[in-house]
Ligand code: SF4
C-alpha cells in the first residue's frame with residue numbers, strides 16, 4: 001500500500017531532518033544499513049554504507065557533489081544473492097536510472113534493496129568541491145533552498161546543466177523538495193510496500209503531491225532541454241564526419257577511464273582488454289601496411305564507437321565519463337546526443353521503468369521490416 | 375588513375391547467405407569480385423566491433439548476410455541483428471558517418487541469384503560513392 005505526505009522540516013535544516021529520518025530506519029531495524037552521500041573530513045566527496053545510526057549525523061544526504069555515479073557502487077555491493085538483510089540506497093535521479101538499467105541487465109539484485117530516490121537540483125564536480133563549499137556548514141541546505149538559482153548555474157557539472165530528469169522516476173521511496181520550500185517541508189512518497197514500510201510511524205501531513213512541484217519541474221526541464229538542444233546543435237556542427245570525429249577524440253589517451261567509471265558499462269572484463277583483442281607484432285605490421293602508418297595507441301575511435309554500440313541504450317547521460325577523462329574530452333554532450341537518438345529509435349528511455357524491455361535484448365517479428373529487404 | 379575498385383567485407387551466415395554464395399559460385403553466376411567473404415555462424419553473431427574495425431581500417435563497405443526473418447537457425451539471431459543494425463545506423467548518423475556503406479540483407483541458401491545480384495548492386499553503389507575517407511585517415 002502506497003503512503004505519501006509532507007514531512008515537517010525542523011529548524012530550517014532539511015539535511016538534519018533527513019538524517020534523523022535515516023537514523024530512525026537503522027535504530028528501528030527497518031534497514032540493516034544505508035548507502036548515503038558523505039563529505040569526508042579530508043574533503044573527499046563520495047558515499048558510505050552506514051550501519052550505525054549514530055554515524056548518520058556525519059553524512060550528507062543532500063550533498064551537491066558527485067564523485068562517482070553511485071549506481072556503480074550498488075552494482076559492486078548488490079550483484080550476488082544475499083540473505084536476511086535489507087539495505088537502503090539513497091540515490092540521485094541519474095544514479096537511480098542507472099540502477100534500473102542494471103537491474104534489467106541482471107547486474108543488480110534488488111530483492112534486498114530499498115530504492116530511495118532523492119530530487120536533485122544539480123551537482124558540482126567532486127574534485128574542487130572543497131573550494132566551492134568553503135567552510136559553509138549550511139552549504140548543502142543552501143543548495144536546495146536556492147534551487148531557483150540552479151536553473152542556469154554554469155558552475156554545475158555539464159551533465160547537470162542539461163539534465164531534464166531531476167526527479168527520480170522509479171523508486172520505493174521518493175524524497176522530494178524541488179518546487180517546495182525545503183526549510184519548511186519535504187515530500188515523501190512511499191510508492192511500494194517497501195517504501196511505505198519505511199514511512200511507518202513517521203509523522204506526515206497526508207495529501208496529494210503538491211502542484212507547485214510539477215510546475216517547478218516543468219520550468220526546469222524546459223530550460224535545460226533548451227540548453228541541451230543548443231549543445232547538441234553545436235555538436236552537430238563540430239563533431240560530424242570522419243575528420244571532425246577524429247579531431248574530437250584526438251587527445252584520447254586510450255586509458256578507458258570513461259568506460260571504467262560508467263555505471264552501465266558493466267562487463268567485468270571488457271572485450272577491449274581481452275586476449276581476443278591482442279594483436280601479434282606481425283599483425284600490427286599487416287594493419288600498418290594498409291595505410292602506411294597507424295596511430296599509436298591504436299583503435300581509440302574503434303573503442304568509443306564500439307562502446308556506444310554496446311551501451312547507448314542504457315546511457316543515462318550522467319556525465320561521470322566526462323568528469324573522469326584526463327584529456328578533458330567533452331564526452332557528455334556527444335553521449336547525450338547519441339544515446340538520445342538511439343533510445344528514440346526504440347521509443348525507450350533508460351531508467352524510466354523496470355517493465356520496459358531493454359531494446360537490444362528483445363525483438364518483435366513485425367518491426368523494422370524494411371531493414372534487410374534492400 | 376586506375377579505376378576505383380571498392381573493397382567490401384562480407385559477413386555471411388553459414389546457414390543461408392554463405393550457402394547462397396556457394397550456389398552462385400557452383401552455378402557459375404557472374405558477379406564482381408569485390409567482396410571478401412567471412413563465414414560466421416549467424417547474422418546475430420556479428421558484433422558492431424567487427425563492422426567498425428573494417429570501416430575504420432578503410433573498407434569501403436561492409437555487408438552482412440543473414441537468414442530471412444523466421445528462418446534463423448538459432449531462432450532469433452537475425453531479429454536481434456536487425457535491432458542492432460537500427461542502433462548501429464542511428465549511431466553512424468549521429469556522428470556523421472555514412473550509414474549507406476553498411477548493408478544488411480536476408481539471402482537464403484537457395485538464393486544464389488539474389489546473392490550475385492546483391493553483390494553487384496552493392497559494388498556499384500559503393501563505387502559511386504568513391505573510396506572511404508578512412509582509407510587515408512590514419513590517426514583513428
Ligand atoms: S556513457 Fe557517460 S554519461 Fe552515459 S551512463 Fe556512462 S558515464 Fe554516464
Ligand code: SF4
Nearest residue numbers: 252253255256258325
Ligand atoms: S577517459 Fe578520455 S582519454 Fe581516457 S579513454 Fe576515455 S575519452 Fe580517452
Ligand code: FES
Nearest residue numbers: 387416417441447
Ligand atoms: S542462422 Fe542465419 S541469421 Fe541466424
